[in-house]
Amino acid sequence: MGKQDVGGDKVKEISLLPLFETKQAGFRGVYKMFASTIFVGICLIWLYRLTNIPRAGQQGRWAWFAMFMAELCFGLYWICTQSVRWNVVYQHPFKERLSHRYENKLPAVDIFVCTADPKLEPPSLVINTVLSVMFYNYPPNKLSVYLSDDGGSELTFYALLEASSFSKHWIPFCKKFMVEPRSPEAYFAKLHSENDSKHAQERLAIKKLYEEMKNRIESALELGKVPEDIRKHHKGFLEWNPKIAKQDHQSIVQIIIDGRDTRAVDNDGCQLPTLVYMAREKRPQWPHHFKAGAMNALIRVSSEISNAPVILNLDCDMYANNADTVREALCFFMDEAKGQEIAYVQFPQYFDNITKNNLYSNSLIVIYEIELAGIGGYGAAMYIGTGCFHRRESLSGMYFKDHRGKLKVEPTKQVQRTVNELEEAAKVLASFDYELDTQWGKEMGLIYGCSVEDVITGLAILCKGWKSVYYIPNKKAFLGVAPTTLNVALVQQKRWAEGLCQILFSKYCPFIHGHRKIKLAAQLGYSAFLLWAPISLPTLCYVIVPPICLLRGISLFPELTSLWFLPFTYVFVTNNTYSLFEAMWCGLTFKAWWHHQTMVVIRRTTSYFFGFIDNLKKILGLSETKFAITSKLITEDVSRRYEQEVIEFGSSSTIFNIISTLALLNLFGFVGGIKKIVIDLGFKDSNQLTLQIMICALMILVNLPVYEALFVRNDKGCLPSSVMINSIVLASVICWLVLIF
Numbered sequence: 001m002g003k004q005d006v007g008g009d010k011v012k013e014i015s016l017l018p019l020f021e022t023k024q025a026g027f028r029g030v031y032k033m034f035a036s037t038i039f040v041g042i043c044l045i046w047l048y049r050l051t052n053i054p055r056a057g058q059q060g061r062w063a064w065f066a067m068f069m070a071e072l073c074f075g076l077y078w079i080c081t082q083s084v085r086w087n088v089v090y091q092h093p094f095k096e097r098l099s100h101r102y103e104n105k106l107p108a109v110d111i112f113v114c115t116a117d118p119k120l121e122p123p124s125l126v127i128n129t130v131l132s133v134m135f136y137n138y139p140p141n142k143l144s145v146y147l148s149d150d151g152g153s154e155l156t157f158y159a160l161l162e163a164s165s166f167s168k169h170w171i172p173f174c175k176k177f178m179v180e181p182r183s184p185e186a187y188f189a190k191l192h193s194e195n196d197s198k199h200a201q202e203r204l205a206i207k208k209l210y211e212e213m214k215n216r217i218e219s220a221l222e223l224g225k226v227p228e229d230i231r232k233h234h235k236g237f238l239e240w241n242p243k244i245a246k247q248d249h250q251s252i253v254q255i256i257i258d259g260r261d262t263r264a265v266d267n268d269g270c271q272l273p274t275l276v277y278m279a280r281e282k283r284p285q286w287p288h289h290f291k292a293g294a295m296n297a298l299i300r301v302s303s304e305i306s307n308a309p310v311i312l313n314l315d316c317d318m319y320a321n322n323a324d325t326v327r328e329a330l331c332f333f334m335d336e337a338k339g340q341e342i343a344y345v346q347f348p349q350y351f352d353n354i355t356k357n358n359l360y361s362n363s364l365i366v367i368y369e370i371e372l373a374g375i376g377g378y379g380a381a382m383y384i385g386t387g388c389f390h391r392r393e394s395l396s397g398m399y400f401k402d403h404r405g406k407l408k409v410e411p412t413k414q415v416q417r418t419v420n421e422l423e424e425a426a427k428v429l430a431s432f433d434y435e436l437d438t439q440w441g442k443e444m445g446l447i448y449g450c451s452v453e454d455v456i457t458g459l460a461i462l463c464k465g466w467k468s469v470y471y472i473p474n475k476k477a478f479l480g481v482a483p484t485t486l487n488v489a490l491v492q493q494k495r496w497a498e499g500l501c502q503i504l505f506s507k508y509c510p511f512i513h514g515h516r517k518i519k520l521a522a523q524l525g526y527s528a529f530l531l532w533a534p535i536s537l538p539t540l541c542y543v544i545v546p547p548i549c550l551l552r553g554i555s556l557f558p559e560l561t562s563l564w565f566l567p568f569t570y571v572f573v574t575n576n577t578y579s580l581f582e583a584m585w586c587g588l589t590f591k592a593w594w595h596h597q598t599m600v601v602i603r604r605t606t607s608y609f610f611g612f613i614d615n616l617k618k619i620l621g622l623s624e625t626k627f628a629i630t631s632k633l634i635t636e637d638v639s640r641r642y643e644q645e646v647i648e649f650g651s652s653s654t655i656f657n658i659i660s661t662l663a664l665l666n667l668f669g670f671v672g673g674i675k676k677i678v679i680d681l682g683f684k685d686s687n688q689l690t691l692q693i694m695i696c697a698l699m700i701l702v703n704l705p706v707y708e709a710l711f712v713r714n715d716k717g718c719l720p721s722s723v724m725i726n727s728i729v730l731a732s733v734i735c736w737l738v739l740i741f
């Protein structure tokens, strides 16, 4: 519509329309009523435990208390998980309105990509992410892409150089055919039907270029170094000498493409975005604070070079899938009424390599579609790392009350300074000394000392008076790589559980620090995550105590014929039916939901438990924060089993010994219980043990893949015989001890 067509009033009206809209999810009333009935059931269970305590001296008194404590914890935890379901909201940005109002006043955006290890995070993966963000539907002179390489590797640097040359072909190709996704690897992996059009021909040509580049990068990786003839072509390689190691090197900053340079153009003559390689200084004796340290160095280095008011952070494995994402995110920051107070906009983290039935339950889809949207409903969306847009001011530690005015449109451009000068200045900012005796890692930037630097930083920002938004776009904005083996998945979960629990005891505990800044319901919502590690204790109790008591014929649950039986069954059945319904609503299959049940038991009894223990150690000063990088490498053998949805155990870690022992314990308990009923009791009084036997039976069903890996499978991913022997011995000893004492 031309400007002439609309009267003055109409123009005004359009410019007053909000840039985004918040809609509440439906059926909230119905859900609240339904949840109340479960709550009544939970209270009845507690009442049953309190009114039926075995008398002193009677068998199973301690077991009874243990069950009561476990049910008390589950009940309270359930309440936390409700607060994320009462106020689920979904956001809708209007990018046309943004263009209409601000097309010539769009702010600059800095995009940070983090990588840490060329072996676990192959450079070809990293540059796919970089290439995917070099061309958004956004003015290229307003985009700057920074790669932080904590691996300090010339191989990654080399890959980035290759990517910068390739981008000159890739961007025009994407533009010409409106190609998406803009990660070449993901794009070429898609099936393309037409074969002889102009598009197809050009695709073949560019695919060849891409594959040649990938080969060069991969053979350098195999060689372990960049070939001499290539090294000669870029002065950047001079930074690497044989003495440089991952944990021991000076700071390196290289502006590979200078977006200010009018000669920095693609093959069509269009401007390219700025592209910067950074490896912050590392010395073995100094802690480097993992991703948080990298992000803080990036914040400073970028402030010297492009200083955009908005920052997007991506992990190296998470490519951009939607070219409009930047515009959509800006709708939130630039909304006239509510945009001012928004510190960050978090997108869900979807994955590209999830199997049909979500083996390992890695897609976290219910968390993304419901729980995080629920916390977002209270204006306190969680910052969960990759896929988050930040307002630079809030990320640099500014309080909301000190913040003035809108996003700056023109970044403070460094027009006069040469690339060399900028690089030298940036190197100082990326050096270790720079942070000494400053507030970086405490009050400024990402917070140090926690293995979920993101969540704790998000809370710190909210506590400074800012609000945040969680936004699920219709077309997925980013796609990443999820773990493909059980071990890697559990190590990742352990890191999360440990870090989340640490927040509970830190000064950023939402209940204390967040008091009056974050709504109570949101505080409870955060606890649903922060309590992952502690919830392992009641779970272990529920997995261990019933089978042990079965062996001795001690009854812990009401009889089938008693009315108390009802609340137990009601809570159990409705809760699980609801979770199944929720999973299916999010698009999961029944089998995926079932995998999730297996994974919940495995995670809670191992990862979360170890996370809890390591937290205690940390509190006692016995250990320090660690960060085990998630491997993004997939070997062919493993990948085949992953595709077939066969769980990959394949090593003999403590974790697998525990999983197998618990599975066997429940099997033995079940057998013992049946024997008790049939032989010892001759079916008399068997009602007393029914519920307990059912619980063991469920545990057995959930553990079927474990038995299979122990006794049936013989591929490389099965459980090694050492684990089989350990767990049989351990479970038998436990049973034997139970029976003789």
Ligand SMILES: O=c1ccn([C@@H]2O[C@H](COP(=O)(O)OP(=O)(O)O[C@H]3O[C@H](CO)[C@@H](O)[C@H](O)[C@H]3O)[C@@H](O)[C@H]2O)c(=O)[nH]1
Pocket: 114, 115, 116, 117, 121, 148, 150, 289, 290, 291, 294, 314, 315, 316, 317, 349, 384, 385, 386, 451, 452, 453, 454, 455, 492, 627, 628, 629, 630, 631
């Ligand atoms: O010393 C380090 C360690 C890690 N990273 C980077 O941090 C990112 C996340 O590491 P990853 O091993 O992939 O961990 P995940 O558990 O998959 O990451 C999730 O959890 C992290 C911690 O909560 C968040 O930072 C991430 O954004 C989120 O995707 C990767 O890009 C790494 O390259 C560094 O830059 N330096």
Ligand SMILES: [Mn+2]
Pocket: 315, 317, 480, 481, 630
């Ligand atoms: Mn990751």
